[in-house]
Amino acid sequence: MLSREELIRYNRQIILPNFGVEGQEKLKAASVLVIGAGGLGIPNLSYLAAAGVGRIGLVEFDEISLTNLQRQTIYTTSQTGESKGMSAIASIKELNPNVKTQLYETQIDASNALDIIKDYDVVVDGSDNLPTRYLVNDACVLLGKPLIYAAIFRYEGQISVFNAKRKDGSRGPNYRDLFPTPPPPEMVPSCNEGGVFGALAGIIGAIQANEVIKLLAGLGELLDGRLLLFDSQSFTTRFLNIKSNKNNPVSGEHPIITSLIDYEVFCGLNEVKKDVNDITVHELHQMVESGKVPFILDVREDYEYAISNLNGLNIPLSKLENEVGQLSQNETVIIHCKSGQRSQKALQILKNKGFSKLKNLKGGILAWQKEIDQSMEIY
Template sequence: MSTENITFSPAEYARYNRHIIIPEFGLEAQKKLKAAKVLVIGSGGLGSPVLLYLAAAGVGTIGIVDFDVVDDSNLQRQVLFGVEEIGKPKVEAAKQRLQSLNPHLNIITYNTQLTSANALEIIKEYDVVADGTDNFPTRYLVNDACVLLNKPNVYASIFQFEGQVSVFNYTNAAGELGPNYRDLYPTPPPPGLVPSCAEGGVLGVLPGIIGSLQANEVIKVVTGIGETLSGRFFVFDALTFEVRTFNIKRNENNPVNGKNPTVTALIDYEQFCGMKAVEKTIKEISVEEFESWREAGENFQVIDVREPNEYEEVNIGALLIPLGTVAENAEKIDKHRKVVVHCKLGGRSAKAIRELEEKHGFTNLYNLKGGITAYLQKTQQTV
């Protein structure tokens, strides 16, 4: 990217002074940031710190891809948003927050799901991609699009207490191309083996740590300072504070850019991974609504999809059908009245509802938000 015509106003010089006075950084690196166009895919747990720090650092053009809306369950880790943004499209809330942080930027929003139909068209306009997605179909999609377009892909992922960071498809100063996501993971894991953050949870501070490292790698890729994580895979354990870095290499059998590539265009990544990139929205009910139904004497059924030992420890009198047996016990669930499904926190029950809706045609199921834990907290009982 050319910096020949890049200039700064007095206000920008003052803002970026702490960058410019670093001998290894200087004015030229700051110009490169202003000239750069960075696409951030996902504005959630990882996207929040990435966007905040890239905007603060002075990346001139930032694109944001996200089709979700802000939910109160996001605020435990998505520090880009506040309670006043609940219900708003994330890209709109993100743009407003970033412009208040740094008005000298160009923020472009894409309130849409990234798919095989639009990925190349969107990504081709940017110099660097930061992948903050949370599902395998989109990770493979982003990787393949970046490889086909020759764009560096700064990758990060989080789950529970562990975070991972790397830089894929990066060409160094010597002209050597580094590995990409498919060199590390040629094929996705079996469907259901790796739970999502919605099902398994994530420590709220972890996305801040990993997302900041991801933003750091973006800045290094853009400016050319330091050594990027290209060819290396960084793993952080928040519980033990252990850090491991693995070396990764290009694989000549890589289907996208190996010796004999078989993927020369974007494919159906949901089919490839055996899972959906975006789960269908399910109906939910809050603890307060659940209690109001009970108090009003409404006729509805309650299903508990936890394990028997969890049920024995504490329950609210629901019919026990463990998640693994839901399909074979579908006939026990009433199709002619409202049915509230719950687990401990809401992840397993959401999975049960999706299975029942897709395979057995249920349309009357409601997920209890926060599960039995939220119910017991609201009613001041103990687990």
């Protein structure tokens, strides 16, 4: 039953055709788990709480940074360094005290995903990395939970509803029907490296919340079996149809994934053998401390270098092909970027140009900040 306060609060929603008190009561009785309180998670949390979803869970372990504020609009400058999860939950409670909340201030992985997800009706994927996307997808399939998926990069976004229960009792396609296997890690730049248009996060996140509310209230036609592609520069949309694959390893006719696996290894981010071209930040630090200062090539953008650097030569990856003349093939070149993805591409470019004495700084300057110099500012 809805209280008098709730009838007033949700009045503009209740008077909608095909929604009514019944639809509002469905939302109040429902539970939604949001993975991440970042660019996608924030609009989801805000609109789902405002709409009156009865219980909202949040998985988030990160802290608020200055670079978040361009698109994560519930945080403020004064909150930098504080817990994202705690701040987001406080914001939900301030917006709508009727909503019950649960914060999981931990990284979701194969050891805890099933326990976290099992108590929720719907899962919203607001993550920004491939291992988490495959992990959450597989957990939802194994548990029979619908998954509202989205991803954003630069000016483009995509959304779909995975593993939706249909009228005949079957389940719709899931993430592995769209992307059976992950691409090589070096082919997947993150938003940290490629950038993201701030307003795009709000648009795509709001569409995700729209699909959640439709699903819970039994409204309209879901993005089940369809992938919505949105380009914010041209303001164009298109749809791709997704079909279930009988060879899907988690939901096909003969599934081979019946429990969660190591998704870092699956996505090629945690190889068992160390790459022969890798050098760790501790190895580099030892070289510097011993006076054997190596030649360091920083392939980040100019503005990133200006904020903080390791005193290397700065040639952005986009300019490297035309500026290899600044490098010598006779000395070892240690290449780094922010996290290690652009530097891998740079290493391959230089190999193709005949360079053989090359090392990639594993984990990039982020690893240097975490393990060597915590005072370094990186954005």
